[in-house]
Amino acid sequence: MHxxxxxxxxxxxxxxxxxxxxxxxxxxxxxxxxxxxDREIGSALITDVPLIAARWSLPQEARDEDEAMLQQLRNGDFSGFTGLDEPSPAGAGQ
Structure with a gap:
């Protein structure tokens, strides 16, 4: 609790x-x-503060998971991701 x-x-x-x-x-x-x-938020453009704050408010394990997914995409590995023009996997969103 905070x-x-x-x-x-x-x-x-x-x-x-x-x-x-x-x-x-x-x-x-x-x-x-x-x-x-402090360094990141202090040097951020005011328009970026909400996104930076949202990321930093997450627990470390969630930030690590996000970073791992970004690195996977940077490496060109798109497995497990669905493009906007692709059908959703069966049962998604139900």
Missing amino acids: DGPVLRTNIGDRAVDLPASLDGIRASLSEDLREEF
């Missing part, structure tokens, strides 16, 4: 409360990650 405002989302199959303020995000990070967060 002090201050929270956002509720699902990660995997569980509901998770995320910090909903920059101070809350910063307080939820380890000391070494706070410095990285």
Whole structure:
């Protein structure tokens, strides 16, 4: 649980409360990650702050999973991904 405002989302199959303020995000990070967060958020264009804050509010394991998927795509491996013009896998969204 976080002090201050929270956002509720699902990660995997569980509901998770995320910090909903920059101070809350910063307080939820380890000391070494706070410095990285401060640098990134401090140098960001104001239009990018919501996306950066959303990413940093996620638990580390969710950020690691996102980074692994991005690296897979950067490596040209599109297995497991569905393009916008492709039909959804059977049962998706039901």
